[in-house]
Amino acid sequence: MLDNVWLIPLFPLIGFLINGFFGKKIKNEAVIGGIGTLAIFASFLVSCGILLQMIGLPPEQRVFEKVLFPWIHSGAFKADMAFLVDPLSCVMIMVVTGVGSLIHLYSIGYMHGEEGFYRFFAYLNLFCMSMLLLVLGNNMLVMFIGWEGVGLCSYLLIGYYFHKKSAGDAAKKAFVMNRVGDFGFLIGLFTLYWWLGSNHNIWTINFTEIKAASNLLPYGGVVTVATLCFFVGATGKSAQIPLFTWLPDAMEGPTPVSALIHAATMVTAGVYMIARMSFVFIKAPETMMIVACVGAATAIFAATIGTAQNDIKRVLAYSTVSQLGFMFLAMGVGAFTAGIFHLMTHAFFKACLFLGSGSVIHAMHYALHKGHLHDDAQDMRNMGGLKKAMPITFLTFFVSTIAIAGIPGFSGFFSKDEILWQAFANPFHGGLNIILWGIGAVAACFTAFYMFRLVFMTFFGECRINAKVKDHLHESPLVITIPLMVLGFLAVVGGYIGMPKLLGMLPNYFEHWLEPVFALANEYGAKYAHSGGHHNPALEWGLMGLSVVIALVGISIAFTMYVKNTELPGKFTATFPALHRAVYNKWYVDELYDYLFVNPCKAFGQFLWKGFDVIVIDGAVNGVAGVVMAFSGVFRYIQSGLIHNYAWSMAFGVVVMLGYYVFK
Numbered sequence: 001m002l003d004n005v006w007l008i009p010l011f012p013l014i015g016f017l018i019n020g021f022f023g024k025k026i027k028n029e030a031v032i033g034g035i036g037t038l039a040i041f042a043s044f045l046v047s048c049g050i051l052l053q054m055i056g057l058p059p060e061q062r063v064f065e066k067v068l069f070p071w072i073h074s075g076a077f078k079a080d081m082a083f084l085v086d087p088l089s090c091v092m093i094m095v096v097t098g099v100g101s102l103i104h105l106y107s108i109g110y111m112h113g114e115e116g117f118y119r120f121f122a123y124l125n126l127f128c129m130s131m132l133l134l135v136l137g138n139n140m141l142v143m144f145i146g147w148e149g150v151g152l153c154s155y156l157l158i159g160y161y162f163h164k165k166s167a168g169d170a171a172k173k174a175f176v177m178n179r180v181g182d183f184g185f186l187i188g189l190f191t192l193y194w195w196l197g198s199n200h201n202i203w204t205i206n207f208t209e210i211k212a213a214s215n216l217l218p219y220g221g222v223v224t225v226a227t228l229c230f231f232v233g234a235t236g237k238s239a240q241i242p243l244f245t246w247l248p249d250a251m252e253g254p255t256p257v258s259a260l261i262h263a264a265t266m267v268t269a270g271v272y273m274i275a276r277m278s279f280v281f282i283k284a285p286e287t288m289m290i291v292a293c294v295g296a297a298t299a300i301f302a303a304t305i306g307t308a309q310n311d312i313k314r315v316l317a318y319s320t321v322s323q324l325g326f327m328f329l330a331m332g333v334g335a336f337t338a339g340i341f342h343l344m345t346h347a348f349f350k351a352c353l354f355l356g357s358g359s360v361i362h363a364m365h366y367a368l369h370k371g372h373l374h375d376d377a378q379d380m381r382n383m384g385g386l387k388k389a390m391p392i393t394f395l396t397f398f399v400s401t402i403a404i405a406g407i408p409g410f411s412g413f414f415s416k417d418e419i420l421w422q423a424f425a426n427p428f429h430g431g432l433n434i435i436l437w438g439i440g441a442v443a444a445c446f447t448a449f450y451m452f453r454l455v456f457m458t459f460f461g462e463c464r465i466n467a468k469v470k471d472h473l474h475e476s477p478l479v480i481t482i483p484l485m486v487l488g489f490l491a492v493v494g495g496y497i498g499m500p501k502l503l504g505m506l507p508n509y510f511e512h513w514l515e516p517v518f519a520l521a522n523e524y525g526a527k528y529a530h531s532g533g534h535h536n537p538a539l540e541w542g543l544m545g546l547s548v549v550i551a552l553v554g555i556s557i558a559f560t561m562y563v564k565n566t567e568l569p570g571k572f573t574a575t576f577p578a579l580h581r582a583v584y585n586k587w588y589v590d591e592l593y594d595y596l597f598v599n600p601c602k603a604f605g606q607f608l609w610k611g612f613d614v615i616v617i618d619g620a621v622n623g624v625a626g627v628v629m630a631f632s633g634v635f636r637y638i639q640s641g642l643i644h645n646y647a648w649s650m651a652f653g654v655v656v657m658l659g660y661y662v663f664k
Contacts, residue, residue: 001049002064005083008043008050008093009132015039015125023118033108036121040104040128044097051090059516062087065138065208072141076203084138084207088517091340092135092272095347099264100128102483106355107256109479110362114254120160124260127153131265135272140189140205143273147185147237150266151178157261158253170249177246181236185273188229192280195222207276211520214279220286227280227287231294234270238324240298245590248317255358258313263320263354264347271327271343278336278521289429292332296423296439299325301587303446307453308583311378312357315454319404320350322443326419329440333433334525335422336518337511341498342415344510348494349400349412352487356397359476359484360458363390364465366472380454385463389473392481394459396488401455403491405448406551411495416444417547418500421540437543441550448554456562502540 015036023032054062067082083089104124111120130149137143151174159171189205197203202213217223234240239247250262261267274281274291281287302321309315323346330339357378363386364377387394403412424437463470475481498510561568573580582588 001046001053002085003066004046005050005064005066005085005136006068007046008097009129009136011039011042011046012125012129012132016122016129019118019125020122023122026118029108029112029117032118032121033104033111036125037101037104037108039125040097041101043093043128043132044101047090047093047097050085051094054085054087054090059512062516063208076197076201078203079139079141079205081142082138083136083142085136086517087513088272088275088340089135091344091514093132095344096128096131096135096265099347099351099487100124100260102486103256103260103264103351103355106259106358106480106483107254109477110256110358111254116160120157120254123153123156123160124256127157127261127266131269134269138207140207143276144185144189147233147269148182150261150269151175151182151237154178154250154261154266157257158250160253160257164252167252170246170252174246174250177243178236181233181243181270184229184232184236186233188226188233191222191226191229195226210277211279214283214520214524217280217283219283223280224284224286227277227284228290230273230277230281231287231291234273234328235294236270237273238267238270238328239321240270240294240324240328241301244298244302244321245586245593247321248314248586251311251313251317255313255354255361258317259351259354259358262317263350267320267324268327268343268347271324271331271339274328274331275336275340275518278331278518279524281331282334282521282524285429288332288334289432290332292329292423292429292432292436295325295328295330295332296436296443297325298322299329299443300439300446301325303443303450304583305586306450307446308580309450310380312360312380312383312454312458313354313378315380315450316350316353316357319353319447319451322447323350323404325443326416326440329423329436330419333423333426333429333436334521335419335426336521337514338415338418338422340514341495341510342419345403345411345415345491345494348487349403349410349491352396352400352484352491353404355480355484355487356393356400359390359393359480360386360397362476362480363393363473366474380457382465383458383463384461384465385459385470386473387459389470390459390475392475393484396481396484396491397459398455399488400491401451403495404451405555406444406547408548409492411491411493413548414495414498414500417544418498420444420547421500421543424543425540441547444547445550445554448551449558452555452558453562456558460563461566500540500544502537502544 015038018035019026019032026032054064064085065082066085067080069081071081072079104121107120107124111117114120127150130146130153132146134143134146134150137146155171155175158174159167161167192210193203193205196210196213196216200213200216202209202216204210204213236243247262247267251258253261281291299322302318302325306315306318306322309318323342327339327342327346330336330342360383361377364383399410403410406413406416420437420440423433423440426433429436463473465473496506498508499506501508561572585591
């Protein structure tokens with residue numbers, strides 16, 4: 001089965017080609033959606049087969065490389081089109097194809113009747129193919145092809161409603177900010193390749209070969225430079241400070257796009273890249289500290305913004321940015337397994353939350369259309385009391401909210417608590433870890449608050465929609481609710497494969513599974529780590545209980561403000577208007593970027609256009625033309641078209657020439 005790994009990206013590529021070239025002629029939505037969904041589901045089946053085969057192998061043999069064909073061979077440099085299958089890539093292909101299949105199925109119902117239906121499924125398949133290339137590539141060049149592919153598909157899918165200016169602007173913003181990060185990725189790649197080649201004659205970008213040579217890399221120095229550049233690339237793809245503002249704007253795309261690209265797959269590419277190169281990052285302690293600090297700062301910064309948003313999808317968007325911050329916090333403290341574990345559980349509950357919001361929006365659009373209203377169907381202030389009309393959507397949304405809030409028994413509790421514990425106990429950054437834990441704990445409290453604020457505003461209380469319209473509210477069709485139920489189930493049970501040793505109920509299968517991947521990084525980290533990393537079980541129990549209390553505090557505040565006493569939010573806003581405006585306006589980061597970068601670039605562009613181009617370039621060209629025109633105005637008088645004038649000219653010329661030779 002391992003030899004057939006090439007089928008995993010091939011199936012969605014075939015789906016893309018069929019729908020892309022023939023979808024407009026097919027026209028039948030069921031056929032188009034079926035082709036797209038079956039393509040990624042076929043990849044899921046192959047992924048399941050590969051996973052089962054890998055489970056049957058001893059841990060030390062769970063590495064397989066498949067070379068499809070020789071690609072670039074130039075001198076000492078060699079890069080093949082090849083795939084790497086190991087426990088880490090197995091986790092990623094299962095997430096991409098599994099969650100991707102459910103989102104494709106969901107899209108058949110959600111995108112029904114949309115113009116360009118075939119185009120949407122073609123883009124979805126192309127995205128999945130690119131993401132699978134990214135996670136399966138055995139070298140950085142194949143990874144970069146997938147890296148750029150998902151960036152392109154993100155642009156296409158965010159701007160799917162291209163007739164909307166806001167969608168077009170959001171797509172361009174995502175594309176440009178990702179290109180900034182991609183430049184950093186390339187510089188990091190070139191730096192690492194140059195250093196290994198020039199110092200040790202190891203000219204390679206193959207992950208396995210770099211891992212084998214990682215003992216030659218120094219701690220710090222050039223490794224710090226390379227990893228910082230790689231991290232710049234990660235901040236672009238995974239929406240971390242300072243390159244995070246594109247992701248909330250990306251909500252202009254259809255809801256399935258938000259679920260697939262901006263919750264479960266593409267935005268985790270930066271996390272995956274650091275995990276894949278953990279044996280390099282661990283040798284750059286300064287970079288690791290920056291990764292941890294940026295992750296923690298992003299987690300709490302985005303969480304604060306999420307508390308004041310009223311668009312249901314934007315709340316989830318800032319939640320995604322915040323949860324990605326938790327993953328980077330884990331990576332930065334050397335808890336690579338915990339970061340990937342949260343990546344997986346987050347894919348389950350956040351995809352369910354996005355698809356659940358889409359189910360709500362779908363129902364609201366239908367109700368508003370029937371009632372001939374034009375209110376914003378994504379504004380939570382227009383909702384309320386929807387749990388009676390949409391019981392399946394409510395239940396799946398509710399359990400996913402409990403999961404992300406970190407309540408025991410649900411997947412998010414196990415993964416988020418593991419990150420907080422590692423941030424506190426891991427000795428990699430010494431005393432700074434306590435501060436990182438504190439920031440993460442506060443961000444977790446904000447998470448519980450804004451997520452339950454969303455639930456209470458949307459599903460509880462009285463329906464705030466027009467009385468004539470609320471009768472049209474109804475549950476979404478099965479093609480939408482079935483993916484919700486599957487993802488809701490995974491949001492509950494998905495964390496049990498990674499239960500902490502402290503609970504002792506089940507072995508930590510996830511940690512054992514990824515142990516061979518991160519063993520070398522853990523070995524390198526142990527040589528550098530500060531002392532004092534051993535903590536007794538009582539402390540871990542205490543911190544676990546404290547994290548639960550923190551989540552319950554956030555939920556209690558949300559319940560008090562949005563269920564028990566609904567006047568409190570208005571009073572709070574009136575008491576602290578400046579604070580509310582700042583949070584509501586996202587701390588004015590976009591305005592700051594406009595002032596510092598966007599407007600100066602526009603002004604410089606205007607100068608190059610109207611100043612340099614028009615005055616200098618066009619002026620020079622027009623000046624040459626003017627000189628030629630001036631001379632031509634003089635010389636045209638001798639081109640009269642009269643034969644006797646030409647005869648006199650010839651005679652005059654002959655006289656001049658004879659005179660020259662006579663008098664010379």
